[in-house]
Amino acid sequence: MIQITPQFKKDVLSALVAVRSNFTGSDHKFAQKWNLNPSIYSRIKNGEDTEGLIKEATWLNLGMQLNVSINDRKWNIAKTDVYKTIQEDIEFCQRYSKAKIFVDDCEIGKTVAARHLSRTLTNCFYVDASQAKTKQLFIKEIAKSIGVDCNGKYADIKAAIKYYLKSLPLPIVIIDDAGDLEPKAFLELKEFWNATENVCGWYMIGDDSLQVLIERFINSAKPGFRALFSRFSSSFSSITPFDDQQKLQFYYKLISDVLSVNMLDKSKMPEIIKKCLKKGTAGQIGGLRRAESILILNAA
Numbered sequence: 001m002i003q004i005t006p007q008f009k010k011d012v013l014s015a016l017v018a019v020r021s022n023f024t025g026s027d028h029k030f031a032q033k034w035n036l037n038p039s040i041y042s043r044i045k046n047g048e049d050t051e052g053l054i055k056e057a058t059w060l061n062l063g064m065q066l067n068v069s070i071n072d073r074k075w076n077i078a079k080t081d082v083y084k085t086i087q088e089d090i091e092f093c094q095r096y097s098k099a100k101i102f103v104d105d106c107e108i109g110k111t112v113a114a115r116h117l118s119r120t121l122t123n124c125f126y127v128d129a130s131q132a133k134t135k136q137l138f139i140k141e142i143a144k145s146i147g148v149d150c151n152g153k154y155a156d157i158k159a160a161i162k163y164y165l166k167s168l169p170l171p172i173v174i175i176d177d178a179g180d181l182e183p184k185a186f187l188e189l190k191e192f193w194n195a196t197e198n199v200c201g202w203y204m205i206g207d208d209s210l211q212v213l214i215e216r217f218i219n220s221a222k223p224g225f226r227a228l229f230s231r232f233s234s235s236f237s238s239i240t241p242f243d244d245q246q247k248l249q250f251y252y253k254l255i256s257d258v259l260s261v262n263m264l265d266k267s268k269m270p271e272i273i274k275k276c277l278k279k280g281t282a283g284q285i286g287g288l289r290r291a292e293s294i295l296i297l298n299a300a
Contacts, residue, residue, distance in 0.1 A: 004056050008070055012059060013044065015066035015119075022122045024168055029147030033125075034062060066119065075112075075292065078258040081250075083113040085239045086205070090117055093201035094124065094172040099193060099231055101178075101204040103211045104238040107287020108254060110205050114174050123171040130177040135185040142173065142192075158188075162195040172201035179210030183217065190228040204232060211236050251277060251285050258288055262295060 016034065023030050031041035040053050063070055067077075077083070082104075089100050104110060118126035125145045132141035139157055143150040148160045165171050175181075175189070193202055204210070217225035241247045255276050259269050276291045 004059050004070075008063060008068065009059060011068045012062050012066060015068050016062065019066065019119050022120065022124070023147075024123055025147055025164075029164070031147075032149060033145065033147035034065075035144065065115075067116070076261045077112065077116050078109075078261045080109055080113075080254050080257045082109045082239055082254065083116075085237075086110065086113045087117055089237065090114075090121065090124065090172060090174065090201070090203050093203050094121065094170050095201075097170070097196075097198050097201050099202035099204075099233060101206075101210070101214075101232045101236050102238065103206055103208060103236040105240045105287065106207050107289045108240065109258070109288050111176055112288075114176050114203075114205055118174060121172070123168050125171065125173045127173060127175050128177060129175055129185075130180045133180050133182050133185065135182065135188050138181060138185040138188060145173070146171070158191070162192065165192075165196050165200045168200075170201070171199075172203060174203045174205065176205045178204040179206040179213055183222065186217075186228060187224045190224055190231060193228075193231045202232070247285065248277065251287070255288065255291050258291060259295065 020030055023033070025033075027041060027045070028038045031038040034041075035058065036054070044053060060070070062068075067075075086102060089102060092098065093100055102110065115126055118124045125142075127138075127141050127145045129138065129141075132138045136154060139154065139161070140150040143157050143161055146161065146164060148157070148164050150157060165173070173192075178186075189202065189204075192200075214225060214229055218229060239250075241250050252273060255273050256269065259272060260266070263269060263272075272291065272294050275294050276287070277285055279285055
């Protein structure tokens with residue numbers, strides 16, 4: 001059974017205070033964004049004892065989203081080339097209220113970068129499409145991520161999302177694992193883009209399946225998808241090289257950069273990197289999830 005300690009709660013609250021400074025909306029909206037009762041958030045914000053105010057499941061969920069470690073092991077964020085590329089893309093889309101699509105290999109840190117940037121950039125909101133594949137769930141997930149009430153009529157929730165995004169200074173919405181969305185959910189993005197043009201940035205992230213999906217819908221003349229793609233700059237950006245030797249070098253640097261901020265004993269790095277770069281049965285190079293697993297095994 002996981003033990004929720006007073007120190008863990010203190011760390012979560014500190015992280016919550018830190019991300020609050022990056023959200024220009026009201027305390028009420030901020031509380032809803034983090035699935036907290038606004039009155040309870042007001043009480044803990046004012047220094048009231050948190051004992052009994054928040055359920056343990058909520059503490060765990062907050063800790064996970066805020067990257068607060070519940071034990072001694074913590075995965076530190078490395079500013080890899082992948083991270084920097086995604087950061088540049090997101091900052092561009094946010095500054096100029098544009099939309100782009102980033103498509104690349106699995107296990108290179110796309111989600112880690114997106115989640116971290118959503119906690120550190122002002123009015124930057126993260127949506128995990130893998131948890132909300134249908135258009136109804138997708139709309140509710142967007143609402144929750146920006147702090148809008150996700151209960152009520154479908155049309156009212158959409159109207160509230162559009163209104164609220166247009167009320168914030170330079171917001172941006174990151175849609176991670178966008179390839180998991182059902183076709184009808186995709187077209188909701190076109191509607192949101194139209195409603196928030198020139199006032200909100202949008203950024204889609206996925207693996208090659210996202211590109212295959214969009215291209216298939218465009219080639220089959222599925223209504224709305226060519227228009228959606230044009231709104232997202234009519235292109236897919238990526239960073240991983242296609243050349244085998246260059247790709248190997250890319251992964252070597254990527255894994256080295258991440259391990260360097262997560263290892264105390266650097267003497268084991270060459271051995272771990274070698275294990276990560278060993279190709280699997282499908283010919284793929286091991287990525288950062290394999291690196292983390294091997295790192296845990298070596299620390300055990």
